[in-house]
Every structure is written in C-alpha cells, then in structure tokens.
Amino acid sequence: MYFGGDYNPEQWPEQVWHDDVVRMREAGVNLVTVGVFSWALLEPREGCHEFGWLDRVLDLLDANGIGVDLATATASPPPWFSAAHPDSLPVDAGGHVLWPGSRQAYCPSSPSYRAAAVRLARALAERYRDHPALRMWHVGNEYGCHVARCYCDVSAAAFRDWLRDRYDLPRLNEAWGTRFWSQEYFSFEEVLPPRRTPAVPNPAQALDFFRFSSAELLACYLAELEVLREVSPGVPVTTNFMAGLHWDIDYWEWAPHVDVVSTDHYLRAHDPEAHIDLAFAADITRGLAGGAPWLLMEHSTGAVNWQPRNIPKTPGQMRRNSLAHVARGSDGALFFQWRASRAGAEKYHSALLPHAGVDSRVWREVCELGADLRRLEEVEGARVGADVAIVFDWQSVWAQEQPGHPSVDMTVRDELATWHRALWKLGVTVDFLPAHGDFSSYPLLLLPSLYVLGETDRAALDFYVEGGGTLVVGAYSGVVDENDAVWTGGYPGALRDLLGVRMEEFVPLGEGRTVTLSDGSTGGVWRELGRTTTAEVIASYTDDGFRLAGSGSEGSVIGGSGGGFPSGDVPPGGGHDPWARHLAGAPAITRNEHGSGAAWYVSTRLDDASLRRLLARIAAETGIATPAPGLELVRRSHPDGSTYLFAINHDDKKDVALAESGTDLLTTKDFPGTVPAGGIAVIRQRPEAG
Numbered sequence: 001m002y003f004g005g006d007y008n009p010e011q012w013p014e015q016v017w018h019d020d021v022v023r024m025r026e027a028g029v030n031l032v033t034v035g036v037f038s039w040a041l042l043e044p045r046e047g048c049h050e051f052g053w054l055d056r057v058l059d060l061l062d063a064n065g066i067g068v069d070l071a072t073a074t075a076s077p078p079p080w081f082s083a084a085h086p087d088s089l090p091v092d093a094g095g096h097v098l099w100p101g102s103r104q105a106y107c108p109s110s111p112s113y114r115a116a117a118v119r120l121a122r123a124l125a126e127r128y129r130d131h132p133a134l135r136m137w138h139v140g141n142e143y144g145c146h147v148a149r150c151y152c153d154v155s156a157a158a159f160r161d162w163l164r165d166r167y168d169l170p171r172l173n174e175a176w177g178t179r180f181w182s183q184e185y186f187s188f189e190e191v192l193p194p195r196r197t198p199a200v201p202n203p204a205q206a207l208d209f210f211r212f213s214s215a216e217l218l219a220c221y222l223a224e225l226e227v228l229r230e231v232s233p234g235v236p237v238t239t240n241f242m243a244g245l246h247w248d249i250d251y252w253e254w255a256p257h258v259d260v261v262s263t264d265h266y267l268r269a270h271d272p273e274a275h276i277d278l279a280f281a282a283d284i285t286r287g288l289a290g291g292a293p294w295l296l297m298e299h300s301t302g303a304v305n306w307q308p309r310n311i312p313k314t315p316g317q318m319r320r321n322s323l324a325h326v327a328r329g330s331d332g333a334l335f336f337q338w339r340a341s342r343a344g345a346e347k348y349h350s351a352l353l354p355h356a357g358v359d360s361r362v363w364r365e366v367c368e369l370g371a372d373l374r375r376l377e378e379v380e381g382a383r384v385g386a387d388v389a390i391v392f393d394w395q396s397v398w399a400q401e402q403p404g405h406p407s408v409d410m411t412v413r414d415e416l417a418t419w420h421r422a423l424w425k426l427g428v429t430v431d432f433l434p435a436h437g438d439f440s441s442y443p444l445l446l447l448p449s450l451y452v453l454g455e456t457d458r459a460a461l462d463f464y465v466e467g468g469g470t471l472v473v474g475a476y477s478g479v480v481d482e483n484d485a486v487w488t489g490g491y492p493g494a495l496r497d498l499l500g501v502r503m504e505e506f507v508p509l510g511e512g513r514t515v516t517l518s519d520g521s522t523g524g525v526w527r528e529l530g531r532t533t534t535a536e537v538i539a540s541y542t543d544d545g546f547r548l549a550g551s552g553s554e555g556s557v558i559g560g561s562g563g564g565f566p567s568g569d570v571p572p573g574g575g576h577d578p579w580a581r582h583l584a585g586a587p588a589i590t591r592n593e594h595g596s597g598a599a600w601y602v603s604t605r606l607d608d609a610s611l612r613r614l615l616a617r618i619a620a621e622t623g624i625a626t627p628a629p630g631l632e633l634v635r636r637s638h639p640d641g642s643t644y645l646f647a648i649n650h651d652d653k654k655d656v657a658l659a660e661s662g663t664d665l666l667t668t669k670d671f672p673g674t675v676p677a678g679g680i681a682v683i684r685q686r687p688e689a690g
C-alpha cells in the first residue's frame with residue numbers, strides 16, 4: 001500500500017530536505033513522486049545536465065527507506081527551451097499562442113519538444129536506472145491537462161499526415177460529409193485543424209481532430225516509454241491519468257501502454273455528493289486497469305487552489321476519500337503534494353505537510369492515515385468484483401458535445417454520472433468497459449449514453465443480448481456511426497432492431513421542464529416520438545405533468561450533475577407544453593426480448609428516484625441485489641477467497657449498523673457491529689473452511 005505524494009524538494013533549501021525525510025518516516029510515507037516539474041534545474045541549458053541535487057535527494061530518500069516514483073521531468077519545458085524553439089509553443093483554436101510563464105507550454109506534435117523530452121528521459125534513465133530508491137518511472141504529468149489540442153501549423157501538418165494514413169481524399173470527403181456547406185477538399189494541403197470558424201465547424205472533422213490530438217499526446221508518452229524500456233528494462237512505467245475529471249484523452253487507447261494505471265482525483269468541494277463522483281472516477285480507473293488494482297497518484301488532503309471557492313475537507317473526509325479509492329481498487333493513496341509551497345500559483349493548495357507545520361489537524365490526520373494504510377497491507381492486490389458494467393467511450397463524449405445537437409442539456413458525461421450515481425445509491429458496484437470490451441461475465445450491461453456506435457460494436461451488443469444478457473440503453477445512444485453520420489431509417493439506428501423500437505423525432509424539453517410517465521416516473525431534458533416494433537411498452541409519455549421546476553419563466557436548469565428535478569407547481573401562465581398531447585401514449589420505456597436476453601430502452605432522462613426504481617427492477621429481474629445500505633459498501637477479494645468489505649459511512653451524524661461478520665482491520669473490532677458516523681470499517685471475511 002503506497003502512501004505519499006509529489007515531492008518537490010527543489011522548492012526548498014537543502015536543510016529542509018532533512019526535516020522532510022524525518023517527517024515522512026513519522027507519517028509512514030513510502031513513495032514520493034520526484035522531479036515532475038524539474039526540467040529547468042536538471043537541464044539549465046540545452047544538453048547540459050545537472051543531476052547532483054537529484055542524486056542527493058534520491059540518496060537521502062533511499063537512506064530513509066522511501067521509494068521514488070521518478071518523473072522524466074518533461075511535463076513543462078523551461079523558458080530557455082521555448083525561446084530556442086518558438087514553434088514548439090501551443091496555439092489555441094483562435095490562433096493565440098499560449099506563452100511560457102506557467103506550465104505545459106508545448107505543442108504535442110512539436111518535433112523539437114519530443115526530441116528534447118526523449119533526450120532528457122534517456123539521460124535520467126541512464127543515471128538512475130539502478131538507483132535503489134527507484135520504484136517506477138513517471139512519464140510527463142497529466143497529459144493534456146492544459147493543452148489537450150494544439151491548432152498551430154506544426155499540428156496542422158501532423159494532422160494531415162494522420163489523415164493520409166487513414167483516408168484517401170475521396171474517402172476523407174465522404175467521411176467528413178464535406179458536400180455540406182461547400183467544404184469539399186481537392187488536396188490534403190487544404191485541410192486544417194478545426195480552428196475558430198464563422199459558424200459551427202464540421203463535426204466529423206472535429207471528431208477526427210480530437211482523436212488525432214489524443215493520439216499525438218500518446219505518441220509523446222510512447223516516445224519516452226520506448227527509451228525507458230530500452231535503458232531501464234523491468235522498472236514499471238506509469239503516467240498519471242485524469243479519469244472522470246478531464247475528457248480530452250481516450251484512455252482506452254492509453255491504458256495498455258502503462259504498467260501501473262494511475263490517476264489523479266480532486267474532489268468538487270461544493271458538491272454534497274462529491275464522494276459519489278469520487279467513486280465514479282475510481283470505477284472508471286479500475287476499468288482502465290482491466291479490473292486489476294491501480295494507484296491513486298494524486299488527490300488532496302484538503303482544499304485545492306483552482307476551484308471558485310476552495311473549501312478544505314472536513315475532519316475525517318480525507319481519510320474517507322483515501323480509503324474509498326482503496327476500496328475501489330487503488331493499492332495506496334498519494335497526494336499532491338508533500339509540503340505546501342511558499343511561492344507560486346499553487347501556494348494555497350493543501351499538502352500533507354501544511355503551512356502550519358506539524359502542529360496541525362491536517363498533519364495529525366495524515367499520520368493517522370499512514371497508520372491505517374499499514375493496517376490494510378494484506379488488501380494489496382485484491383480485486384473488486386462487479387455484476388454490472390457501464391459501457392462508454394470518449395468518442396461519444398467528443399462527438400456529442402459538439403455544437404448543433406437537439407439539446408444542450410443532454411451530455412454523455414451527465415448521463416454516465418447519473419446512471420452511476422443511481423447504482424451507487426442502490427449499493428451496486430459497477431465496472432466500466434469500452435464498447436469493444438468483454439461483456440460475457442456481466443449479467444447486466446448499461447449503455448447510458450453511447451452516441452457513437454459502429455457496426456462491429458453494434459454486433460457485439462446484439463450477440464451479448466442474444467446470448468442471455470440484459471442490456472439497458474439510455475436515450476441518444478447508437479445514433480451515429482464512427483464518422484458522426486446518422487444511422488437513418490428511425491432512431492436509434494444502430495440499436496433499433498435490438499431494442500424493438502423505431503423513433504422518428506427527438507423532442508427535447510424546455511429548460512427546467514419535466515414529463516410524467518404512465519408508471520409515475522418523472523423524466524426531463526429529452527423525449528422521443530416513435531413506436532415499438534417488437535418491444536413491450538413498460539411506460540409511456542402522458543399528456544400531463546409538464547411543469548416548470550422552480551421559479552422564473554423557464555425554471556431552474558435540470559440536467560447537469562444535480563440530484564434530480566425539484567418538482568414545482570405550475571406557475572401562472574406556464575406549464576403548457578404544446579407537445580404534451582402529441583406525445584401522450586407514445587413509448588417512453590420499453591423492453592424487448594431478443595434471443596435469450598432482453599434489451600431495455602429509456603428514451604427520456606429519468607430523474608434520480610425514477611432511474612433508481614427502474615434499475616432496481618431490472619437488477620432484480622437479473623438476480624442482482626440492490627441493498628441500498630446507507631453505507632458505501634465495496635468488496636475486494638484475493639484469489640484464495642479472502643475478502644475485505646469496505647464499509648464507509650458518509651453521514652457525519654449517524655452511526656450505521658452493519659450485519660456482516662468479520663474483523664475490522666482498522667480497529668480489530670468484530671462485526672456485526674456499527675460503523676460510526678463519518679467512519680470506516682474494513683472487514684476481513686475469510687472463506688468458509690472446506
């Protein structure tokens with residue numbers, strides 16, 4: 001179980017380093033990430049390396065038994081580099097250069113950046129490959145965090161090469177639908193990144209550019225990886241993802257190239273259900289790791305510095321957050337950063353060792369967390385099991401969040417988070433899979449929002465249901481193919497036969513409006529007008545119940561990541577939706593038997609309570625329990641059957657009883673028992689002998 005965080009000793013005089021290691025030992029820190037932003041110090045002039053200070057840091061850490069996740073230091077080129085290679089600076093869609101003076105000022109396609117990064121990675125690998133403190137390599141940092149896409153001329157040329165590898169000119173024109181708005185290309189040289197345009201840019205061009213940009217960043221990572229593999233074979237390599245937080249990188253493509261799947265997660269301080277968002281990110285990360293353990297590379301002990309209001313974590317919250325990540329598969333908890341900075345843009349960001357020093361609540365909680373993680377050593381390597389999986393991909397996010405869709409309130413991210421939240425509240429652990437994943441071990445598969453669906457993936461879903469699986473599809477899935485071109489003949493084109501429905505029109509709701517279904521459920525945001533072909537209607541739209549939620553002429557916004565729709569009375573003059581009576585009786589929720597399985601369709605966005613009810617019903621039909629336990633319950637198991645039940649009480653006022661038997665590794669208390677308000681138990685449950 002790793003415990004520690006980003007360590008930036010270069011920000012401090014050397015005598016502080018000695019205090020650092022004493023304190024690290026006191027807290028039980030066993031892994032620190034060193035050098036992430038050290039390029040300028042390691043290579044103060046092109047080709048001149050100064051490793052002496054890093055030698056001393058690594059030796060000191062090693063002498064104190066602290067392992068190092070050593071960065072290749074390529075996340076932020078120093079100012080001298082940008083001055084010498086001005087064409088390496090990134091440019092935004094509007095043509096503005098993003099200048100040095102902050103971090104990550106490089107174009108992912110820049111040959112000079114890539115060459116310099118690879119040189120530095122090689123020099124570090126040659127120097128430290130045999131250092132006893134070295135535990136793993138950390139390439140770059142949060143690729144794409146600030147510059148996910150660059151629109152400069154160098155990128156434009158690289159984009160054209162990327163396109164040439166995939167299309168000839170007629171096929172490019174076909175794939176991008178360039179007959180529309182007179183966009184036909186007669187030479188690759190005419191093709192540009194989707195720079196700022198007078199009107200909505202070509203969405204298929206944008207989708208390909210997003211794919212290209214993710215691939216360009218991956219190429220930066222792979223170039224360094226190749227050097228590390230050559231010079232320092234056998235040492236695991238990672239780069240920290242931002243799963244569930246940033247959506248610009250296709251991590252399904254990246255994950256096979258890291259030895260340790262690691263991710264960063266920062267809590268939304270304003271969100272009372274931020275712990276569910278944490279679970280969402282952690283579950284996605286476990287999906288990227290193929291269900292195996294992964295590593296929480298960064299989170300915070302308290303406040304960050306980049307939200308509008310940076311509210312610190314309440315006492316006990318850091319512990320709950322850390323162990324919630326461990327519950328969902330992380331073999332440790334690391335933080336940004338070890339010692340709070342005195343200077344720079346992040347000086348008000350929390351740290352393991354705060355500005356106040358060791359005489360502080362935060363430090364005491366840090367030491368307690370270190371002790372907790374030591375008590376959980378035997379959990380390391382255990383895997384989380386789930387019977388339900390959510391299928392998603394980044395392409396759908398990119399395509400569906402372009403302008404020009406039926407409703408701005410309908411987004412892939414919200415649908416994913418909403419469905420995941422419903423399952424969290426039902427007490428059901430869920431895995432995440434790509435559309436090309438292996439569904440075979442899951443009795444229940446959910447597709448909250450898979451807007452882009454190609455023929456191969458469509459066929460795999462068909463096969464899954466045919467063979468006895470239960471599939472639940474959310475609205476606006478399977479609507480376009482890989483080129484963002486509509487599957488015609490009735491929505492959702494790729495899935496309509498499997499679902500046994502044929503929808504003719506999307507009829508989004510006005511802002512804040514809701515619709516009542518015949519089974520009493522409430523929907524919002526989205527409706528579809530159509531009919532069933534072979535499906536059974538579970539609930540239909542009714543002609544009443546259109547309301548304005550909240551006050552004002554259009555009410556409050558629903559959608560987003562809120563927790564359901566506030567119901568309100570119809571305000572004077574409001575409430576009438578001219579579409580209501582035309583939709584009355586049309587199918588809203590359907591179920592289609594197909595082969596030996598069933599495929600459900602939900603053509604509106606259900607509010608939280610209605611979605612929970614529906615998923616509980618479907619889970620029951622599939623034999624999956626929905627205990628809705630009042631605690632966050634997640635199990636990790638070893639192949640020998642020993643299981644650890646993590647029981648996290650997010651209510652800081654109420655103790656919650658738990659009927660499960662076993663011993664709590666954190667307190668050594670026996671269960672059945674009570675998980676105290678705001679507390680956690682990790683209950684070891686051994687398999688029955690014989």
Ligand code: GAL
Nearest residue numbers: 141142145264266304336349
């Ligand atoms: C991460 C980043 C760290 C630090 C942290 C602050 O995105 O990797 O270097 O900036 O955010 O929350």
